[in-house]
Amino acid sequence: MTNPQAPQTCDLLIEAGFVVPVEPHGVVLEDHAVAVDGGVILAVLPIAEARARYAPKETVSRPDAALIPGLVNAHTHNPMTLLRGVADDLPLKVWLQQHIWPIEAAVISPAFVEDGVTLAIAELLRGGVTCVNENYFFPDVQAATYRRHGFRARIGLPVIDFPTAWAKSDDEYFDKAGEVHDQWRGDPLVATAFAPHAPYTVNDANFERVRMLADQLDLPVHLHLHETAQEVAQSIDEHGQRPIARLDRLGLINDRLIAVHMTQLTEAEIHLCAERGVSVVHCPESNLKLASGFCPACALARAGVTLAIGTDGVASNNDLDMFGETRTAAILAKTVADDAAALDAFAALRAATLGGAKAIGFDHIVGTIEAGKQADLACVDLSALETQPLHHVVSQLVYATGRHQVGDVWIAGRHKLRERVLVDMDAAGIVANARQWRERIAAVRTS
Structure with a gap:
């Protein structure tokens, strides 16, 4: 026997x-x-x-x-946790150009990015999030911080048409992007993507350069797109076409594109995104708070577009709560579609997990619970x-x-939160550090 x-x-x-x-x-x-x-x-x-x-x-x-x-926050600006609540109840352009950008110009630094990301990681873990698609400056610091805390992330390599603390010229943005990508190529937790900011802050030549390099390096392109009616109107005035048509002319409407917000869409644009394999990240609470408009999430999903969910940055949300975001996405979709069956509970949870993983190219490793992942x-x-x-x-x-x-x-497989207690993170120290940043930012705003 x-x-x-x-x-x-x-x-x-x-x-x-x-x-x-x-x-x-x-x-x-x-x-x-x-x-x-x-x-x-x-x-x-x-x-x-x-x-x-x-x-x-x-x-x-x-x-x-x-x-x-683990939930996938498919669009966020996590260093901006340190700007939580500094400029609330304002429209997007006023909020961004008159408040956020001037404050960032005064305080942004590697330390700001590291401390903001650390605060975000703690908040995300306590909300069941295990992966983010990040979009901010100093991607080298972001990547090192996520890796140090054992957190999964795709880090955006920023491209924007004006000088910042990260880079002063077009060539410097692209040179630094290449360096960060090379440094983190093949890492088990951290990967990169190109992150041209938006159609209204990136010129045609830089978009074409992004497309060429994304193809060469096999990288996604993470982009704010059709976020507001004003963005669309500005594009028509300046380029004679809507932003999606302009990006299509430049070769960027394809299966590498992670299009964020997408509140201003025609039926033809929805079908174009479906045909080309574009992924869309729905950020309902940020869009609602900034009065940016409504993403037609149900129409996109029914057309076959990969739908993901993101919180956007804490400065415009004001939290990283993916449970709250997913609930808002599901409920808002019903009103926008005039259909109580739109984006049902299973579909909403899928968007917050596998949808996000697919959008950022991580679905072969995360997003579902199955052998081998x-x-x-x-x-x-x-x-x-x-x-x-x-x-x-x-x-x-x-x-x-x-x-x-x-x-x-x-x-x-590593325990990061155990019975509501963060593992290997000093919650009290993180809070104390955030309070120091509050004082520094307050001093900037009153100077």
Whole structure:
């Protein structure tokens, strides 16, 4: 008689009341476990079977929780956490040109970027976010900070038509972009993208240069596009065509493009994006707060466009709460489409996970809970009275759950948040540092 096969060792077994893998779509697995080894998901299977098959070094049991893929914040300016609330209740151009840019000109530095990103990482982890698509200056500092904290990110390489603390000329922007890309090529957590700011701040020659280099280096292009009616009108006045038509003329409307905001779209533009493989990042709360307009999220998704969700920067949101953002996206989509079935709970959660991963080119490693992918996971406690009774897990996650219910987070199998406590981050020190920046920024604003 042969002995039963010995259990397979692994680093971690996470047992949850519910596992929401996102792929297959619409599935919720009750009383399932996820086995992890070397940062990679080995299997998703019933708890009893997992206990028989695996001998884990650590078991985390969360019977009242839903385990979901880590949320992907597909558009953000995380150093701007330090500008939270400095210029609220203003339209985009006034907010940006008369307040944000002058403050940034006075305070932006490598230290500002490092400290802002660190504050953001702490906030993101406490909200179940494990990956961001970043767009700001000093990408070298951003990349090093994300890597040091073991956080997954695609870092934008900025291109803009005027001098900043990061670069003084067109050539310097592109030279530095190449250096940062070369430094982080092949890193397991940090990758890069070109980040030309917007059609109204980047000229044709620089857009053409971005397109050529993106093709050569196989990089995405992360861009604010059709954010406001004013942007569209300005483009017609200056270029004789709408921004999307202009970018199409320059060869940028393709499957590398991560188009952010997209509140001003014709039906023809929606279908063009679908045909060319453009991804769209929906930032509903920033658009609402700045009165920028409404992204036709449902129409884009139904046309076949990859739809992702982002918070935008804290200076215009004013938080990095992807649970709140996803709820707003789902509810707003129904009003915009005049259809209560638009962007249902499963579709909204998909946009906040796999949609974001696809948009930024990370879907081969994250965005779902399945064997072979990186163990970027978030555990959400659903036992609180605010999420009871529990009739439908995903509806509860999208429409009733708050980020304060995120208990545990892992990135590449490493515990980053354990029972609401940040692992290897000094929360009190981060808060104290943010207060120092408040005083420095206040001094700039009153000078």
